[in-house]
Amino acid sequence: MDRRSMILGAAAAGLGLPAARAQATFPTRAVTIVVPFGPGGPTDLVARLVAEKLATRWGQPVIVDNKPGAGGNVGSALVAKAAPDGHTLVLGVTGSHGINVSLFPALPYHPLRDFEPLTLATLFPNAIAVHPGVPAQNLRELLALARSKPGQLSYGSDGNGTASHLGVELIKTDADVFITHIPYRGGASMLGDLAGRQIDAGITGLPAALPLARAGKIRILAVTTAERTPAAPELPTVAEQGFPGYAAAPWAGFFAPKGVPPAVLARLSDDLVWALTQPDVRQRMAEGGSTIVASKPEEFRRFLQAEIARWARAVQASGAKID
Incomplete structure (x- = not known):
């Protein structure tokens, strides 16, 4: 290699030094x-x-x-x-x-x-759940019930403008149904009202909803992730129940x-x-x-x-x- 090539090669190599030094x-x-x-x-x-x-x-x-x-x-x-x-x-x-x-x-x-x-x-999966007294075993049945009783069903969320609230609004829009929204200040108080049937349905984080579901106080109908969650693989997604491509986790x-x-x-x-x-x-x-x-x-x-x-x-x- 001649001297000119050596100088050019060294100069080219030197161009990467500041970035490499910053990372190091x-x-x-x-x-x-x-x-x-x-x-x-x-x-x-x-x-x-x-x-x-x-x-x-x-x-x-x-x-x-x-x-x-x-x-x-x-x-x-x-x-x-x-x-x-x-x-x-x-x-x-x-x-x-x-x-x-x-x-x-x-x-x-x-x-x-x-x-x-x-x-x-x-x-973080959200869970859509109902009180056990609501005659719906899955999301399709809940939407059919809401369609037959426009404005008579209610659902609670973690609050206005949260992912839980807006995730249900996407479903309502696509399904063309009306369910009254009741905003809460977080999931704990909403789940308490759902278990006591002050509201018919609710949506909040799966970790908070699972203990109540396993105790029989609420029934989870769907999770909002694109795929089933390893934490509760038995629970179907919204996408599986007539909303292909839905993901609002x-x-x-x-x-x-x-x-x-x-x-x-x-x-x-x-x-x-x-x-x-x-x-x-x-x-x-x-x-x-x-x-x-x-x-x-x-x-x-x-x-x-x-x-x-x-x-x-x-x-x-x-x-x-x-x-």
């Missing part, structure tokens, strides 16, 4: 994972399990910081404005990064324009602020996938009825685009708006 040295200090909800629940759990794994892998503290408010908007907006160096992440969810862009007229961020999707972490995924260097994004994505796929993390999440996904960034981006479109349709169908 990241992180240089503590990393914060913002959870835009309060402590407890499956979203907070996955953040803490992942944080523990990453702290060991990186040799740096990984802090879980709960920043609840406005359906996930408060914590998400903070991360959208954080320094784009990879040291501040958010565990976004269906509401904060899928629904709220259509639900809130003045959302202080955009889930795609202001963030870098890193990995879709988990799916809550999810959680990791995001970085827009502008993080590509090498750091690659390191974050690879290490997050590694943490999520550790056997003990998979087991802990499965025990709560959640499914680990651990997707690549481009897969997550495509998923997010589809979710934003799906929930925009649901928001429009329901007429829900939050100022």
